Structure formats: structure tokens, C-alpha cells
Amino acid sequence: MKIVLATGNKGKIEEFKKLLPNEEIIPFKNLIGEYEVIEDGDTFKANAVKKAKEIYERIADENIIVISDDSGISVPILNNEPGIYSARYAGENADDKKNNAKLISKLKEKNIEKTKAFYTACIAIVFKNEVYTVHGWMHGEVVAKEIGDNGFGYDPMFIPNGFDKTLGELPHEIKKEFSHRSRALSLAKKVLDVIL
Template sequence: MKLVLATGNKGKLREFREMCEAEITPFSDLLGAFEIDETGKSFSENALIKARTIYEKLGDDYLVISDDSGISLPVLEGAPGIYSARYAKEDIQGREVTDKDNLYKLIDAIRAKGLKRTPAYYTAAIAVVGKYGEYVVHGWMHGEAIDEARGDKGFGYDPMFIPAGFEKTLGELDEEIKKKISHRGQALELAKPIIKMLKDK
């Protein structure tokens, strides 16, 4: 059974390949690139929507893995949350929203509160969908969001997030450390036995 990732995000694809230590094909290689409407009200709902959409198009020979993740700030009432990937969309006209657009909008939101740093946490929901059923697992990473971007590793909001117990941002930390502590890494550790069980059936 072939593994397919229901995302076009190159950063996520790289992380999944490294963490799974397996060949994973992005859905766009098989179906072409297209947008999937994330209409869910939670990370798990959106992860399932994406995985189901791709599985329904590919069929029983494939096991589809999908991730929905984002950063939440209590001081912003949980924003950007499930809208993390499109947080700056309403501010950007005529072009696609980039990671940097989202990053700097969140930095501006923290500065607007008169803060240098504030509690924040990442959530990752990983859905696995195949002919033997649907599964969802979660991982979290707590820490602080700061009012500046530091480091050029990782992607998304990594340069402004300092994990609990560290002084460096995810944009500055070594990849091996990030894998051990990340929300996606934690969720993937829970997903791995499920993926192996379903793949080998």
C-alpha cells in the first residue's frame, strides 16, 4: 500500500519523510495540485477532510496521511489557530499568502498588545485514512511567541516560537532537537504504529 501525504507544503513533506523514514508521495504528484477547502472547526476535522478528499480520489491501494496544525495564542483568544496557514489572507490582495506574510502579521499582533513575548502553543492533528478505517492523533508543543523573527530553519511561525525549556526559537534550534520536541513529531510518534499496521495489512 502506497503512502500519500495530503499536502502541497514542501516543509511538511520534508518533515514527514524524515520522521517516518519512508517514501511518501505528495498527492499533487498523482492528482495534480488543487486546493482542498478546510471547512472544519478543529484541527482534527480539517485533517480528516484533507485525507478523505485525497483517499476518495485515489482508492484502496493508497493510505493517505494528512496533517493540520497551527499556533494558538491565548492573548489573541486562540488566534490564529486553525487559520494559521491563511492568517494574513485578508490583508493580501492579488497574490498567494506566504509564510512570511503570516509570520509578520502575528508579530505585529503581539506588538499591538504591547508585549515582547507571550504564552503560545502549537497543535498538530494527523489523520490516517485508508480502506481499513480512519484514525486521528494529536501532538502539542508549548512555549512562547516573541515579537521578532530569529533564525532561518524550519518554516511557518518557527522563527518566532521559543519552546518551553529553551532560549532559542525553532528557527534557531537544530533539526534533531526540533524533531524530538515538536508537536508534529509527537503526533507522528503516535501515528507511526497505526500507519505500519495499516500498511502491512
């Protein structure tokens, strides 16, 4: 069974391939070329469902499964920013460095070096016109600096509960044991086991 990922994020594609090593994972661009889904939902779930449904409809093959995820980091002391805007926190075409720099500056404005934060991942699965969603979370603290080169996004700023290193310092093998996406994917696998 082909699983089409409704994302162009290279970091997410690599992570899904590592988390689902026995599946044929295909980025949607390989099938339909460049296409942008406007993420205008007000929750991670709304955005994940919209991405999965739009890509599924464009591919128009009921024998494929489309999986999308919408995820991000929320910092309670900053009114849960960046939240659903995590990927574009510093602007529409911002890269990880710019997004991280904005979060660091927001923390420093409040003289915060470290504070509670959490990641959310919602995975949406579309198969035979049915939509399924699952969520996963990872709690910890965000620090007002980047430490480490592993991972992507806000990983160099996030220290998961039970650790004294950022995700940017921890190897992927450790991160995949408890990450928000891993937790959501383990639930998604259960959904796939039922529908296939």
C-alpha cells in the same frame, strides 16, 4: 506501502520524509495533479480528516495510505489566534513572512514582546476507508520578532519550553525530538503498526 501526503506544503513534505525515513512518501500532486481541499472545518481534526478523505477518494486505490495533517500555532492572549487559520492568517495566499508579520503586529498592538503559545498537530490517516486521528502538542512562548532561518511557518517566532532559542535557531535534529508533529507522528506510527 506507499504513503501519500495530502499536502502541498514543501516544508511539511520534507519534515514527513525526515520523520519517516524508511517509508515511500509521495505528495498527492504526484498522483492526481493540482487539487485544492477547502479547509472549512472548525478544528484541526475536522480539517485533517477532510483533506485525507478527499485525497483518498480521488486517488481511488485502497492499497495506499493517505496521511494529512492540520496544524498551527495558538496564542491564548490573542483568543488562540491564529489557530486553524495559521497558514492563511494574513490572507488566502499569504506566505510565512506575511503571516509572521501579522502575528508580530497583533502582539505589538498589545505591547507584548513574549507570551505563552502552543502548537497543535492533528494527523489523519485513511486506509481501506477507515479514518484514524492522533494529536500532538508543543508548548512554549511566541516572541514579537523573527529570529533564525531554520524551519518554516512561525518557527522563527516560537521558543519551546526548556529552550532559550527559537525553532528558527534550533537544528532540525533537536526540533524533531519534541515537535508537535513529531509527537503526533509517533502516535500515527503506532496506528500504522496496528493497521498494516
